[in-house]
Amino acid sequence: MSGIETPRSGTGRSNQRRIRGRTNTELYAWLFMRVSGVLLMMLVLGHLLIMNILDGGVQRINFGFVAGRWSSPFWQVWDLLMLWLAQLHGTIGLRTIINDYTRRDQTRFLLKMALYTASVLVIALGTLVIFTYDPNIT
Amino acid sequence: MSTGMTPRPPSRTKLGGTLYRGREGMWSWVAHRITGVLTFFFLFAHVLDTALVRVSPESYDRVIDTYKNPLVNLMEIGLVGAVLFHALNGLRVIAVDFWSRGPRLQRQMLWMIVAVWVLVMVPGAFFMFRHTFTVLFGSG
Numbered sequence: 543m544s545g546i547e548t549p550r551s552g553t554g555r556s557n558q559r560r561i562r563g564r565t566n567t568e569l570y571a572w573l574f575m576r577v578s579g580v581l582l583m584m585l586v587l588g589h590l591l592i593m594n595i596l597d598g599g600v601q602r603i604n605f606g607f608v609a610g611r612w613s614s615p616f617w618q619v620w621d622l623l624m625l626w627l628a629q630l631h632g633t634i635g636l637r638t639i640i641n642d643y644t645r646r647d648q649t650r651f652l653l654k655m656a657l658y659t660a661s662v663l664v665i666a667l668g669t670l671v672i673f674t675y676d677p678n679i680t
Numbered sequence: 681m682s683t684g685m686t687p688r689p690p691s692r693t694k695l696g697g698t699l700y701r702g703r704e705g706m707w708s709w710v711a712h713r714i715t716g717v718l719t720f721f722f723l724f725a726h727v728l729d730t731a732l733v734r735v736s737p738e739s740y741d742r743v744i745d746t747y748k749n750p751l752v753n754l755m756e757i758g759l760v761g762a763v764l765f766h767a768l769n770g771l772r773v774i775a776v777d778f779w780s781r782g783p784r785l786q787r788q789m790l791w792m793i794v795a796v797w798v799l800v801m802v803p804g805a806f807f808m809f810r811h812t813f814t815v816l817f818g819s820g
Contacts, residue, residue, distance in 0.1 A: 576777065579770045587767060590760050595807045600747050600756065605737035608730075625727065632720035639713060660724065668727045671734050679736065 571634050578627045585624040609677035618672055625668040633661040704790045712769050715762040722759055750812045757805045764800060768793035 594600055611617045636657050644650040700706055732740040746752055772789045776782040782789075 576770075576774050579767075579774070583767045583770070586763060590763065594756060594760060595804060599808060599811065600744075600753070601811050603744055603747070605733060605740045608733050608740070628723055629727075632716070632723060635716045636720055639717065664724060664727045667731050671731045675733060679734070 571637075575631060575634055578631045582624070582627050582631060585620060586628065589620075589624060608675075612672070612675050613677065622669065622672050625672070626665060629661055629665050629668075633657060704787045708769055708772070708790050712766060712773070715766040718762050719759070719766060750816055753809065753812045757808050760804060760808065761797070761801055764804075765793075765797055768796055 593603065612621075637654060640650060640653045640657065644653060729740075729743045732743055747756065769790075772786065772793055775789060776786050
């Protein structure tokens with residue numbers, strides 16, 4: 543037989559490495575996916591309903607529409623929460639996919655670094671935009 | 681060639697020698713991954729386009745106009761469908777993980793969420809596409 547380890551057998555090299563430096567990170571990541579998933583279900587489906595279906599849908603969205611929404615702290619908090627939870631949920635999800643399908647350590651490392659860089663950028667940019675938005679910009 | 685590498689014929693009664701067992705369980709998992717990745721990449725683009733409100737009202741309005749294009753409008757319906765499937769199947773995954781009867785009922789739960797998906801998507805797609813339809817074919 544070829545050298546594929548039995549999952550969770552604790553015999554292979556990667557399993558040995560995992561056992562030595564064992565933390566609960568994976569458990570917290572798993573739990574975060576479920577908790578953030580439930581919250582995102584309300585936030586994102588609400589967002590999609592408001593933006594795409596209610597009151598004229600996407601056709602009514604423009605700069606003035608955003609100005610009206612973000613004048614309310616309620617929608618600012620909504621969008622901020624949605625941004626952070628969705629980006630973290632997506633990052634952990636893509637991390638799982640990268641771990642599943644990459645074969646070389648170097649490829650795995652590079653893809654994850656690209657992923658984390660993109661995530662930090664998106665969260666930072668989105669947060670900045672929500673907090674520094676100026677409706678009277680010219 | 682060793683016998684261990686020979687793929688077994690597909691069998692519905694036995695689990696077979698593969699990790700991927702097909703049927704509802706595997707395909708819902710595949711669909712969950714695809715819809716998740718799709719949404720991830722859309723989110724990346726969407727945060728960037730929204731960030732244009734910090735540049736100027738004109739540049740934001742210009743990029744938002746692309747969302748109102750008939751073809752992009754169709755893609756939005758696809759995105760809503762993908763997100764809705766991911767959300768509903770996510771609830772099913774949670775039920776499988778935390779509910780004692782979840783693993784036994786995973787297949788029934790899949791068909792349940794597919795039914796909910798269809799029930800929501802039919803009126804959802806109608807309302808999302810109504811404006812585009814009117815623009816393209818007149819208000820007949």
